[in-house]
Amino acid sequence: MSGPDLSGRGTRAAVLGAGSWGTTFAKVLADAGCTVSLHARRPELAEAIAESGENAEYLPGVALPGALTATTDAAEALDGADVVVLAVPSQSLRANLLEWTPLLPADATLLSLMKGVELGTTMRMSEVIREVTGAGPDRVAALSGPNLAREIAEEQPAATVIACPDADRAAALQAACLTPYFRPYTNQDLVGCELGGAVKNVIALACGIAEGMGFGDNTRASLITRGLAETTRLGVALGAEPATFAGLAGLGDLVATCSSPLSRNRTFGEKLGRGLSLEEVQATTRQTAEGVKSCRSVLDLARAHGVDVPVTEAVVRVCHEDVPAAQMVKEIMSREAKPE
Numbered sequence: 001m002s003g004p005d006l007s008g009r010g011t012r013a014a015v016l017g018a019g020s021w022g023t024t025f026a027k028v029l030a031d032a033g034c035t036v037s038l039h040a041r042r043p044e045l046a047e048a049i050a051e052s053g054e055n056a057e058y059l060p061g062v063a064l065p066g067a068l069t070a071t072t073d074a075a076e077a078l079d080g081a082d083v084v085v086l087a088v089p090s091q092s093l094r095a096n097l098l099e100w101t102p103l104l105p106a107d108a109t110l111l112s113l114m115k116g117v118e119l120g121t122t123m124r125m126s127e128v129i130r131e132v133t134g135a136g137p138d139r140v141a142a143l144s145g146p147n148l149a150r151e152i153a154e155e156q157p158a159a160t161v162i163a164c165p166d167a168d169r170a171a172a173l174q175a176a177c178l179t180p181y182f183r184p185y186t187n188q189d190l191v192g193c194e195l196g197g198a199v200k201n202v203i204a205l206a207c208g209i210a211e212g213m214g215f216g217d218n219t220r221a222s223l224i225t226r227g228l229a230e231t232t233r234l235g236v237a238l239g240a241e242p243a244t245f246a247g248l249a250g251l252g253d254l255v256a257t258c259s260s261p262l263s264r265n266r267t268f269g270e271k272l273g274r275g276l277s278l279e280e281v282q283a284t285t286r287q288t289a290e291g292v293k294s295c296r297s298v299l300d301l302a303r304a305h306g307v308d309v310p311v312t313e314a315v316v317r318v319c320h321e322d323v324p325a326a327q328m329v330k331e332i333m334s335r336e337a338k339p340e
């Protein structure tokens with residue numbers, strides 16, 4: 001086995017980022033038997049979590065387990081950690097990691113929960129992690145799947161994928177977060193799992209826009225299916241396994257996110273579809289809708305590899321080029337007719 005044994009009790013995990021998903025996944029790890037330190041940026045949030053056993057800002061009403069503590073001190077959170085979980089917005093990962101890298105335990109597994117592609121570099125999150133920390137490929141993993149935080153925090157059953165090129169490391173992570181309500185599968189296709197997660201946010205924005213315009217289930221199903229086709233094309237061009245996109249990190253996450261009112265990306269799109277401007281929608285939410293920024297890096301990545309991604313292109317035009325949603329629909333529906 002190439003990594004440390006993380007299975008069962010005794011695993012120490014640091015979760016960096018105390019938003020919706022970081023807090024929820026910290027609870028999953030604690031429920032699976034790990035000792036968990038959750039790092040929050042703001043002292044008042046860490047204090048409130050410590051005092052009330054609840055992250056009232058992001059997950060009101062969810063009782064957090066006793067094995068979970070919260071701190072604003074990154075060194076304290078990372079001290080002796082076997083697993084370091086990264087759960088900040090994708091575009092802030094690099095800056096955060098520059099600060100945290102000197103504190104990382106030497107052989108800790110670095111697990112990304114993030115679903116985005118870095119603007120400017122078009123790097124996936126695992127690539128940013130490796131570049132900033134210098135960690136080898138066997139130490140860096142990603143978790144992705146149909147995992148709307150609120151549902152998992154309420155212990156509604158869900159499955160997910162842990163992707164790592166090192167199968168032993170993936171299996172150890174699987175054991176560290178397996179609970180009666182959370183079922184992780186392993187996969188060695190890191191590229192496919194990360195891309196599935198990042199691109200589905202863009203497709204969910206498109207589905208939200210369609211919903212906001214008053215369109216129904218046929219439109220959503222068409223966007224999901226053609227969105228999956230373009231995600232798969234891009235993934236395969238980058239070396240991913242096509243089968244990954246039929247799995248939990250592909251179709252599974254796409255269906256959940258494109259259909260759920262809990263999705264921040266879908267909800268963001270819905271407001272755009274109702275006619276609000278990007279700035280107006282941004283003013284209504286503090287939480288991260290990754291697709292709003294990542295649509296541009298996904299498009300850059302696709303162009304760099306000569307891959308056609310019409311749904312992503314349409315989302316970029318509505319979000320960043322002031323193209324009205326109705327015009328976007330006209331453009332997408334008048335593309336050249338072709339075989340499926």
Ligand SMILES: NC(=O)C1=CN([C@@H]2O[C@H](COP(=O)(O)OP(=O)(O)OC[C@H]3O[C@@H](n4cnc5c(N)ncnc54)[C@H](O)[C@@H]3O)[C@@H](O)[C@H]2O)C=CC1
Pocket residue numbers: 017018019020021022023040041042058087088089090092096113114115116147148149150286287288290
């Ligand atoms: N919420 C969900 O249901 C799920 C989210 N994800 C992914 O997990 C990642 C984190 O998402 P959430 O926890 O939902 O986000 P969130 O918006 O709820 O929380 C983000 C956290 O990062 C912290 N942070 C650190 N540096 C920051 C900076 N420079 N700017 C803004 N915030 C900063 C914030 O204080 C906050 O605690 C995203 O990539 C998202 O796509 C993945 C699966 C499910």
Ligand SMILES: O=C(CO)COP(=O)(O)O
Pocket residue numbers: 115145146147148149201204253256257262263264265266288289290
């Ligand atoms: O990734 C998610 C579900 O798997 C969460 O989606 P949102 O970021 O759109 O809320």
